Amino acid sequence: MKNTILVAGAGGYIGIPLCHLLINQGYRVVAFDRFYFGQPVSEMPQSPEFHTLRGDIRHITPDILHNVEAVIDLAGLSNDPAAQISSTLTHAINYDGACHLANTAKKAGVQRYIYMSSASVYGRSGAESADEEMECKPQSLYAELKLNVERELIRLSDTTFQPIILRNATVFGLAPRMRYDLSVNIMTRMAVREKFITIDGDGLQHRPFIHVQDVARAVLLALQLDLPLSVPPVFNIGGDSLNHTINSIAAIITEEIPEVKIVHHPLSLDTRDYQLCFSHARTTLGFLPTRSIRDGVREIVHVLTTDQLAGTQPTCFTAQWYTDLIEWEKRLQPLQLDGHLF
Template identity: 30%
Template structure:
């Protein structure tokens, strides 16, 4: 059971959204999804409790029409990942930053009770410390992560007794989704291992925090069901174990097959990211429990079943390729 029954999700037809929406529907929620549907509108099966709206979060008239009657907003929509953002920085800013305050204000003025914001662990920048906690200073390296940090600050202004705001900073999500992404590290390596029987690792010692997509959905469920006093105005990291890129590659090789060749190449890019997820465990008893091997195996099964045809070439699996082809404004 869920504490909220009428849920509005921006970006609900995205990689995480497609899995989250299904889970919420399974729990009996009524869900409205607002999404540009750039990657297809068939990623979630029809359901009498689901209202799929193709539209733009920058359209304030549409927000004012759709949001009334919902008691929870989960904001997932954004131009995600740095290359996609850099393709059209003005578009990225208009969606990732400029649309945010109006969305929050419209939500609050229409009696939404809780607002969950999907930020990113990239807001920390590169840290030397082995465990990066939520109180570390933010040093975002790109406009994508800078605007994520800016939105966190904006959201904090609206926290009040009748409008609970909470931010989550996920690690990189991995695993299978009906709206598949194959441009994030674990999924990239698994795709190459399965189809080319070869993985190239540039460097290898860099730490890359990941989280299985089903664990990510569990984290959102934990935020939905938490009491207000545990999450009001709070920020939570959400990740699994901080593995190096080489360790990730070795786990994927072990999952896909012994014949997979692993090639290491030197790199100048030695950026490491590592986050602590202690706070969300202590406060909400949430702990990611699904392994990297499980994420790789889920993708392997999807490849074997033909669920991800043309996975090396179809632009729908690669955000930047789709962004280039649709020429969104």
């Protein structure tokens, strides 16, 4: 009998590639998502082993997790700008919802639980490469809540419930539910469409990066890992060659797209500056990234230069899309009668 995996946030940037990988590896997949960005049926796996379930992690019940062997939590408002739109909503989804999902999974007898955290929990490390033992100094609500969920998962961990926490580097690369609000992706889009790249501050701030397809591979390895309780279940996901400054990312892009200007904005509110050590993931997970920044830039350039509509969809810009949804709800709610607009 095939193992059943529930993927929360399955309709997102990472979720769709991950669902394809899991199906290709022989798993049965339940794609659980609120689908705020639409339900991309044509982009999802076309398989009898793939099932879609529309729902909210804040209200998931144990019966949904019946006969589920593992849960992968990708859900939540997905970056710092989106999290700043409403601190109340962000806390309700990213912390309360994540903790509810984990507790419900444990009650339902789910053994393996993979949580998609973020390298942003480190905040600042400067020239020093942060390993999983380094003190975390989150610089945003998004990162702070990620760290708090990690702590709840560690508290829940025992011989019957085994969480693994993946602290992803900043993700880049092409995916069906494309995002152009991530550093490499948005800088590449600006270079192609605007012929310039804007950089906040001096561009010397460090960031670790990871391709979206490699993130899916890391999740698969975590799913299959036999991890003793004595081994720390937290992993930085990325690669040593993918620790970059923002300036070095811009340099790669301008090598691929000639005659692009780089414009620095002297004032920057972005205080994040960190690079990561990946030895734990390399030795314990057996994870090494397979795609470079240049690979990601080239695939995005190809799409943007062959399809003039690519990168114009409102759903490609996460924070603005959430802002629009909240505004539309405010406008439409007073017009409803008995819960219906028409």
